[in-house]
Amino acid sequence: MSFDALLILDVLLAALLLMLAIAALHSHSMHQSIILFIVFGLVTALAWARLKAPDVALAEATIGSGVAGALLLAALRDNRSGSAITPSPGRPAWQVLSVTYLVIGLMLTAAWAFLDAHANNSGPRLGGLVQAELANSGVGNPVTAVLLNFRAFDTLLELAVLLAALLGVLLLGPARPAPRPAGPVVTQLVAWLTPLLIVSAGYVLWVGAHAPGGAFQAGALLAAGGIIMRLGGSRYSGLPSGFWMRLIAVGGSGVFLFVGLAAMSGDASLLQYPRDWAGTLILLIEIFATLSIAASLVLVYLGGRPDAWAPDQERGHA
Amino acid sequence: MIDLLSAALIVSGLFFYFAGTIGLLRLPDTLCRLHAVTKADNLGLGLLVFGLVLQLSEPLQILKVLLIWILVLAASAGGGQLIARHVQRDPGERS
Amino acid sequence: MLETSTLYGLLGIVLASLGLHAVILQTDTLRRVLAINILGVGVFLVFIATAYNGPDAAPDPVPHALVLTGIVVAVAATALALALRRRLESSAEDGDDE
Numbered sequence: 447m448s449f450d451a452l453l454i455l456d457v458l459l460a461a462l463l464l465m466l467a468i469a470a471l472h473s474h475s476m477h478q479s480i481i482l483f484i485v486f487g488l489v490t491a492l493a494w495a496r497l498k499a500p501d502v503a504l505a506e507a508t509i510g511s512g513v514a515g516a517l518l519l520a521a522l523r524d525n526r527s528g529s530a531i532t533p534s535p536g537r538p539a540w541q542v543l544s545v546t547y548l549v550i551g552l553m554l555t556a557a558w559a560f561l562d563a564h565a566n567n568s569g570p571r572l573g574g575l576v577q578a579e580l581a582n583s584g585v586g587n588p589v590t591a592v593l594l595n596f597r598a599f600d601t602l603l604e605l606a607v608l609l610a611a612l613l614g615v616l617l618l619g620p621a622r623p624a625p626r627p628a629g630p631v632v633t634q635l636v637a638w639l640t641p642l643l644i645v646s647a648g649y650v651l652w653v654g655a656h657a658p659g660g661a662f663q664a665g666a667l668l669a670a671g672g673i674i675m676r677l678g679g680s681r682y683s684g685l686p687s688g689f690w691m692r693l694i695a696v697g698g699s700g701v702f703l704f705v706g707l708a709a710m711s712g713d714a715s716l717l718q719y720p721r722d723w724a725g726t727l728i729l730l731i732e733i734f735a736t737l738s739i740a741a742s743l744v745l746v747y748l749g750g751r752p753d754a755w756a757p758d759q760e761r762g763h764a
Numbered sequence: 765m766i767d768l769l770s771a772a773l774i775v776s777g778l779f780f781y782f783a784g785t786i787g788l789l790r791l792p793d794t795l796c797r798l799h800a801v802t803k804a805d806n807l808g809l810g811l812l813v814f815g816l817v818l819q820l821s822e823p824l825q826i827l828k829v830l831l832i833w834i835l836v837l838a839a840s841a842g843g844g845q846l847i848a849r850h851v852q853r854d855p856g857e858r859s
Numbered sequence: 860m861l862e863t864s865t866l867y868g869l870l871g872i873v874l875a876s877l878g879l880h881a882v883i884l885q886t887d888t889l890r891r892v893l894a895i896n897i898l899g900v901g902v903f904l905v906f907i908a909t910a911y912n913g914p915d916a917a918p919d920p921v922p923h924a925l926v927l928t929g930i931v932v933a934v935a936a937t938a939l940a941l942a943l944r945r946r947l948e949s950s951a952e953d954g955d956d957e
Contacts, residue, residue, distance in 0.1 A: 452863075453861065453863075456863055456866050457861075460867065464870065464873065464877075467874055467878075468877065470897070471877060471878075471881040471897065472881075476889055476890070479893060480889075480893070483893050483896065483897075486897070487900075490900055490904075493867060493870075493904065496863065496867075497864070497907045497910075497911050498911065498914075498917075498918045499907050499910075499918065501923060502927055502930070505931070506900075506930060509934050510896075510900070510930045510933070510934065513934055514896060514933075514934050514937055517934070517937060517938055517941055518889065518941070520941075521941040521944065524945055525889070536886070537884055537886070541884070545880065545883050546880065549880045549883075550876070552876060552879070553873060553876035556872045556875075557872050560869065560872060561869075563909075564864070564865060564868065564909070571912070571919055572920075573910075573916075573918065573919035573920065576919075576921065588917070588920035589924055591920070592920045592921050592923070592924040593924045593927065597921070597924055600924075600925075600928055601924075601928065604928045604931060604932060607932050608935045610935075611935035611938055611939045614939045614942065615939055615942040618942040618945070619942070619945065619946045619949065629846075629849065631842050631846065632842065635838060635839075635842040639838075642835075660927075662927060662930075739931070743934070743938075746938035746939075746942070747938075749942060749945070750942070
């Protein structure tokens with residue numbers, strides 16, 4: 447009987463996700479679309495929990511829904527205060543029809559391919575391989591082991607992608623204007639939420655070695671602290687200026703690359719950590735990655751070239 | 765026995781969520797809807813949390829779940845105040 | 860009998876199709892960014908659904924790691940897209956001779 451109840455839960459969750467996506471994409475108000483997208487992200491986190499993916503659920507709730515939602519709302523606010531919103535013309539009917547038929551065809555083909563692949567579920571599963579080598583990886587959480595040891599190269603390049611996006615955003619125009627001073631409720635809320643978020647980030651980072659968690663989720667929690675500091679009226683969200691800013695921003699990928707290259711000093715290849723040091727090296731990389739991810743996400747939220755990068759300008763605190 | 769109590773608490777929490785949702789959909793004004801949603805969801809979540817706490821054994825887990833409730837209380841109180849202040853300043857916005 | 864992984868995999872395909880449809884046909888940039896994100900979530904659902912090994916066994920961690928990477932890259936791309944949009948709009952209203 448409990449199996450049927452979970453199936454009903456899954457069907458309801460799937461229907462809810464579908465309705466939220468359709469409502470977010472076809473709503474008339476942009477504001478409503480973004481709020482619905484944030485809710486969509488949070489319900490997706492529930493779907494990840496149902497699919498036994500707690501690390502992904504944490505990341506989706508913090509990064510995919512929280513930080514992305516904050517970025518979208520900030521972009522909407524710029525739109526409203528800046529240029530006038532011109533109503534955009536719709537597309538001609540033949541375009542709409544042809545694209546719709548094409549996408550439906552793609553969807554049916556993909557669904558058929560998925561069901562076919564799912565039915566013939568043969569071949570070795572990667573889970574067994576990871577479990578076999580988990581003891582040699584230095585951590586207990588298999589997802590962290592894959593991210594930072596077995597597929598460390600992918601994570602190194604991912605941090606580089608984040609750095610590239612940060613550089614792109616910093617080059618594209620001036621920073622956002624100074625925030626309005628916030629009311630007493632927000633100020634008090636921020637005052638005790640930020641230390642809590644910092645402690646939670648440290649906890650999630652530490653616990654990521656043997657339970658769901660890790661550097662990305664912890665970095666996103668810290669970034670959330672930075673974002674609410676900005677909403678509470680702090681101009682630079684407590685980030686340092688100039689040289690230290692650059693150091694933190696490149697620290698994640700930099701330390702990762704350095705550790706990977708240093709590991710080659712034995713007879714090993716790139717990123718092949720010595721087995722006894724693997725746990726410590728992973729923690730070291732994760733600490734710098736967390737700081738780097740947090741700083742990058744807050745900087746892309748603040749947007750544009752912050753005045754702090756110019757070495758001979760005074761930094762004003764709002 | 766504990767399972768029964770836990771189920772009763774969770775169901776009553778769900779009733780409050782239901783009432784809050786009906787209030788959100790049917791009440792005429794933004795401030796009224798805010799009242800319904802905030803009160804009902806805080807109490808609903810509290811009952812849900814207490815029902816779940818009865819099922820847990822480790823004190824650290826219980827602390828974490830209670831912390832979730834306290835954080836949601838603070839966030840909804842702060843958010844409610846901000847929405848109400850915004851509505852008070854711009855009463856012409858669509859509710 | 861409908862398995863959990865089949866249900867979520869098909870849901871992922873439908874969400875990805877919705878996102879793709881909206882990306883091509885919508886004209887407002889913000890809405891297209893939203894559509895790309897929803898397309899991303901659909902693809903991730905297919906990944907994680909194939910990694911699901913049933914309610915008793917542990918799932919495959921490699922697709923989880925790939926999706927984790929994908930979420931962060933999606934947010935980074937969204938941030939860059941929004942910054943580009945802001946710059947395009949401000950240069951469009953400054954005049955077309957930029």
